[in-house]
Amino acid sequence: MRASDKAYATLREDIIEWRLAPGTVLAEVEQSERLGVSRTPVREALSRLSAEGLTTAAGGRGVVVTDISLEDIDEMFELRETLEGKAAALAAERGERAVFEKLHADLLRAQELISDADPARHEYYALVGRLDEAIDAAISNSYLAQAMRSLRVHLVRVRRLAADDAPRLNAAAVEHAAIAEAIAAGNARLAEAATTLHLHRSLSHVKATHPQH
Template sequence: MRASDKAYEALRTDIVEWRLRPGAVLGEVEQAERLGVSRTPLREALARLVADGLAVQQRGRGAVVSDVSSEHVDDLFDLRRALEVESARIAARKAEPATFASLRSRFLEAGRCTGPETREAYYLLAGELDSCIDAAVDNPYIEQALRSLRVHLARVRRLAQDDPERLARSALEHAAIAEAIAARNPEVAAAATQLHLHHSLEHIKTHAGPREDTP
């Protein structure tokens, strides 16, 4: 892995996981020393973070971790609805039903087991559903847009904290999406996705607060 890629991946993960908070200054000397790279690849990594919208350039401060506000969340979900609802509709027309029938069963099981120890496994399962829908849609432009969007959504998800009751409901919503795709019903798949996104946004806006668990 190139030094600039190493620095980019490390900084992006730290931002998404809230180890680097909004407003944190990404000083070149400090970050290059921390990550064990020289300043040239570090600058390349910072430029990529700015292009991703995870950092902004401020006069006199350099690169700074970008803010997350309710307005940003609304904007992200406007784009998410446009991409994910249509993706579900397309996937229902093109997907292999058995793949999504299996995912439905696994989400139903996940909905019964959402303790702290299974939280990350649940997020991996949700990511698997995303990947299967992406593969069924088979549109590189949509996939690229979603890949960028999902980085920001992961950051927002952690802002809202992890609520076991919400995760259980979300698992059932994902199961409904997978079931509709397996049944090759585009409009039901789109409606199930729309409902899931509505509940997700309402939860985030209700529960988002300062991150007290990170230094």
């Protein structure tokens, strides 16, 4: 792995997992020492992170980690509903039913993966990631898939911020199972509606748990 890729991956993970909080100044010298690489790879990594919207130039302060406001979250979910609703409908029309039937069955058993232990939750999030990947593959639209992948970077930060509890995760698992079931049935309208319902409930949860600025 190139030094700039290593720096990018580490910084990106630290931002997404809130180890680097919004407003944190990412000085090249400090980060190069922390990551064990020279300043040039760090500079390249920060440029990539800025392109993703995870960092931004802040005048004389240099590069800082971007914040996520309630307004940002509303805008993300507006876009998410448009992109993911369409993707679910396309997946229902174009996807392999057996793939989504298996995901539906796995998501119905997802409660076994949800507990207060982080490792268990990571298994659940990985299962949801499999559903996302299956939809991306099924839609056969690289532009739409890329747009959703770019948005998901920020949604992971929002999810960490919301501190999902077990009841919400259990409800979300049922909602994801319904999406997979509709896609497996080839019902585009139902797949889009199930996605819209899931996003509405997710947004309500996030806004209820997001600290006011």
